[in-house]
Amino acid sequence: MRSGLLFALAVALLIGVVAVGGALFTVSQTEQAVVLRFGEPVAGRGLITEPGLHFKFPLIENVVTFDNRILDVESPNLEVLAADNQRLEVDSFIRYRIVDALRFYQTVNSVMGANNQLGSVLNSAVRRVLSEANQQQIVRDERAGLMVKIKEQADREARKFGVQVVDARIRRVDLPQQISEKVFGRMQTERQREAAEYRAQGSEQAQKITAKADRDVVVLKAEAQQKADQMKGEGDAERNRIFAEAFGRDPDFFAFYRSMQAYESAFKPGETRFLISPRSEFFRFFSAPEASAALTADQSEPERSPKK
Numbered sequence: 001m002r003s004g005l006l007f008a009l010a011v012a013l014l015i016g017v018v019a020v021g022g023a024l025f026t027v028s029q030t031e032q033a034v035v036l037r038f039g040e041p042v043a044g045r046g047l048i049t050e051p052g053l054h055f056k057f058p059l060i061e062n063v064v065t066f067d068n069r070i071l072d073v074e075s076p077n078l079e080v081l082a083a084d085n086q087r088l089e090v091d092s093f094i095r096y097r098i099v100d101a102l103r104f105y106q107t108v109n110s111v112m113g114a115n116n117q118l119g120s121v122l123n124s125a126v127r128r129v130l131s132e133a134n135q136q137q138i139v140r141d142e143r144a145g146l147m148v149k150i151k152e153q154a155d156r157e158a159r160k161f162g163v164q165v166v167d168a169r170i171r172r173v174d175l176p177q178q179i180s181e182k183v184f185g186r187m188q189t190e191r192q193r194e195a196a197e198y199r200a201q202g203s204e205q206a207q208k209i210t211a212k213a214d215r216d217v218v219v220l221k222a223e224a225q226q227k228a229d230q231m232k233g234e235g236d237a238e239r240n241r242i243f244a245e246a247f248g249r250d251p252d253f254f255a256f257y258r259s260m261q262a263y264e265s266a267f268k269p270g271e272t273r274f275l276i277s278p279r280s281e282f283f284r285f286f287s288a289p290e291a292s293a294a295l296t297a298d299q300s301e302p303e304r305s306p307k308k
Helices: 002-023 101-107 111-130 135-141 144-161 177-249 250-267 283-287
Strands: 025-028 032-038 050-053 061-067 071-080 086-097 162-173
Touching: 002 061, 025 032, 025 071, 032 101, 061 111, 071 101, 086 111, 086 144, 111 144, 111 250, 135 162, 144 162, 177 250
Parallel strands: none
Antiparallel strands: 025 050, 032 061, 071 086, 086 162
């Protein structure tokens, strides 16, 4: 009987531990909780925003927690018709926070349900705001102001779900694929036309520079040739003057010197043979080196005949 009593006490203790464990729950700093009794919020303590250990009635009450940090919703590429009838693909997103957990639970029930609803809200706000602006305003001039308008409109709709939109951003704005390809094709054609024009201008300049350089070369060569001919003529005149002066001072020695030059030119090794008499005037200095009436080397130079 004593053992039966101990067993009953153990079972009662176990039930008590389970009951106490089921009656306590913890809310972390990043969460807020809603206490439900048979699916309805408990009056007076249905919303718990303070972190720590809290109490609920086991079996009849349950707790649903929600994140109190900033969450985000991204919209897929959305095609928008701007005010200037230009079609644009817009990539946008919003960030939100749950500010009324009870309404949030009653309207959307979960974060996934909220994301679905807020995605539609974001798309509607983006279409309304961007339809009143042209492409230049959306892409560059008034982009920041347009994002503020999207945030304000999305926040008004999001309040119905117990959330607050804290930020809205347009991540990217592009032309649709087909239009982008056409624009790229026009840009490519325009750049090719400009490149061809620059090449033609460069070729024209190159031809002008080459023609000028060729003309300058011809002029420089002509001037150089003129100076060379002039200097050569002056040199020949000076040489003839020196020869004439030397001939006037000693005609015999000059005739001898000229004959030696003629011998040096005539007796070079080769295949030419001379048919000439040893007593010719050409060899007068070989037989009589002291001859005084010798002719100049130019007058006594013999004719050559090819070897047979």
